[in-house]
Amino acid sequence: MESDSSMIQSLVCDTCWDTVFSTEGWQTVLAGEQVSGHNGFSSGFSYKTNWSAIQIAAANGCNWCRLLTKPKSRQGGEYEVEVWAACDEDSDCTLGGEKMLRIVVDRSKSPDAPFYCQTRTGAKTVSGYGSHNQYYMYTSQDILLNSAFRRFVAARERITDVSSPESYQLALECLNHCIRTHHGCPPPQADVFLPDRVIDCFNPRKPKIVLTGGKHQGHYVTLSYVWGGPQPLTTTQNIDNYVNEGMDMSNFPQTIQDADSMKDKERQLGQMRYIYRNAFLTINVACASSSQEGFLARDRPQRYSNAxxxxxxxxxxxxxxxxxxxxxxxxxxxxxxxxxxxxxxxxGWCLQEKMLPPRSLVYASDTLKFHCQTETANIGHALCEPSTGRRLPGIIYQPRGPGGSDTPLSKEEQVAYRQAWLAVLFMYTVREISVPSDKLIALAGVAEQFHLVYHDEYLAGLWRRTLLLDLLWATQVATRRHPRPEKYRAPSWSWASINGIVGTKYLEATLGSMPSIRQAEILDCRVTLASEEAPFGEVREGILKLKGFKQEVALQSDTVGAVHLAKPGTYRHRIYGS
Structure with a gap:
């Protein structure tokens, strides 16, 4: 708690201090309750004042009045305005239950009246011209607050030094909190088998490779990062040297990496889901574009505050x-x-490295985050706005059949399963794959995770049970035309055969209203795997035989460069273009 109350009072003008920031006024703000089904509140604090008085106070340094004048009015004037403020819990933001401050300025009597808003205060509705803004509230990491104040405002500013011992301790607290309290996150398993190769970091300056042969159990940590080109250190035929003598850390780039021989690579690729899914923790280096950059000692900006x-x-x-x-x-x-x-x-590779691990420490460009199946949170109780990345539904991590649940998926779960796969397809094809032959390999772990739920056959990126629907994939509207890769990587009927963003709007629920799809029948579909050890990875060839009706269509181009297959008077299907 800051002891200099006069300094705090100087943040606002006398009028604001005696009204909205009085003890009674501010408690009324905090007591605001959302009206169900309405973009407004059943309570809050409101007061009337003069617009010119707000502008004068803002010019004299009142932080609250400065907020009220944004966006700036094109005209001054001696007209009356009503200001209303309330807080409610924001369920999408972490820390969970943090308060969001909403401020409405009703300027319906303004001569310019540039904005329109509608909300509710008390028993009446404020409907007129004005502004409606929402703000997160948080405090400094360094501020000395008593326990009473911490109960009301728990969120802190970002921690920008993510390499300090304090940051590591805060990250450990997030990890332990997840293990203790998150019922939707799987607990760490002590009986998991270590990957075939792990790095023993007992001596951080001279780590050694340990060949487990898949026979040793324990906890291990995985690493996810962007390679960013050829690596200066690999373990291939010289692996015995690293096992016996250790690795000289001066030869490593800033982000540690480890690459394998082709034969070993095929074997390890078949274990990608197991390796990442069973890791005790994954270190996710989201902020670096190559292993040479590093991710600890880099500038991270503090959050910009409005007031x-x-x-x-x-x-x-x-x-x-x-x-x-x-x-x-x-x-x-x-x-x-x-x-x-x-x-x-x-x-592309980083998608499954993000989705499969149950818990990750994410070194982001703003701070250090903890990500699990329940939440994404910034360390140090720092304010963390809702994550813009998609989290897969819990059913994807609940295998059915042998070793899993015997309960079949409900109708709702089947829809969620299908929607989740289509979302994965879109998110994956947005990304780049530097090695064309990795197109299917880099998603194999996620595909296997989906397979464990439905036990469906995977056919070069498509599923046998929904094959007719899966064949309706298309490049997205805003993407350019992509030529087919020179080297074969998938059959032409698979989305993996091309580059570019791919998606489909078709769900199983729409199948009944699309009789034209029912007119097609799949006679045969099979693929030949490049390696039997990677059943969800690269394919050598594929065969698809369909029985259906032929229709005559025309290839048409429009004025904006889009190309369509069209049947006059019936339909037009875009192939590519905007």
């Missing part, structure tokens, strides 16, 4: 909080965090 304002506790004690605009679409990391803009979000 610092007083905060009144119920007992009258006063502190201060920072507020930052919610749902800020600015891509700069000092305002908001967008997972899709991280270097790892552009690499």
């Amino acid at each position: 610092r304002i007083p905060y009144r506790c119920p007992d009258g004690k006063v502190g201060s909080v920072w507020i930052a605009k919610a749902h800020d679409f600015d891509p700069d990391n000092n305002r908001s965090y967008w997972e899709e803009l991280e270097p790892a979000a552009y690499r």
Whole structure:
């Protein structure tokens, strides 16, 4: 709790201090309750003032009045405005249950009236011109707060030094909290077999490779990162040297890597799901575009705050909080965090390395995050806006059949399963694969995880049970035409045969309303695997035989460059283009 109340009072003008930031006024703000089915509240604090008075106070340094004048009015004036403020819990933001401050300025009497908003205060509805903004509230990591204040505002600013001992301790707290309290996350298993090769880091300066032969049990940590080109150190024919003598850390890039011989690679690729799914923890280096960059000693910006304002506790004690605009679409990391803009979000291999692990420490471009199947949280109780990345539904991690649940999927779970796979397909094809032959391999672990739920046959990226629907994949509207790769990697009827973003809008529920699909019958479909040890990986060839009706269509181009298959008066199907 800051002891200098006069300094805190100086954050706002006398009018604001005596109204909205009085003990009674601020408690009324905090007591706001959302109205069900309405973008408004049943309570909150409101007051009327003059617009010119707000502008004068803002010019004189009142942080609250500055907020009210944004966006700026094109005209001044002596007209009356009504200001309303309330807080409610934001269930999408972590820490869970944190308060979001909503501010409405009703300027319906303004001569310019540039904005329109509608909300509810008390028993009446405020419907008119004005602004409606939402803000996250948080405090500094360094501020001295008593226990009473911590109960009301738990969220902190970002921790930007992610390599300090304190950061490691905070990350460990997140990990232990997940293991103890998250019932939706699987507990670590002590009886899992270690991967065939692990690195013994007992001596961090001279780590050694341990060949387990798949016979040793214990906990292990996996690493996910962007290679970024050829690596300076690999373990192939010289692996015995690293086993006996250890590895000289001066030969390693900033991000540790380990590559295998082709024969061993095929064997290990078949274990990708097991390796990442059973890891005690995964270190996810999301912020680095290559292993040469490193991820610890890099500049990370502190969150941009819109204002610092007083905060009144119920007992009258006063502190201060920072507020930052919610749902800020600015891509700069000092305002908001967008997972899709991280270097790892552009690499195909990193998708399954993100989705399969039960728990990960994510070294992001803004701070260090803890990610699990329940939540994504910034370390140190730092404010963490809703994650923009998709998390797979829990049923995908609940195998059916031998060793799993005997309960069949419900109708709702079947829909969730199908939607999750289509989402994976889209998220994966957005990313790049530097080695064309890895197109199916880099998604094999996720495909195997889906297989464990439905036990369906995987056919070069498509599923036998929904094959007719899966064949309706198409490149997305906004993507350009992509030529077929020179080297074969999948049959032409598979999305894996081309580059570019792929998706489909067709779900099983729509099949009954599409009689034209029912007119087709699959006579035969099979693929030849490149390696029997990787049943969800690379294929050598594929065969598909269909029985159906032929229709005459025309190939048409429009003025914006899109190409369609069309039957005049019946339908038009886009092949590519916008």
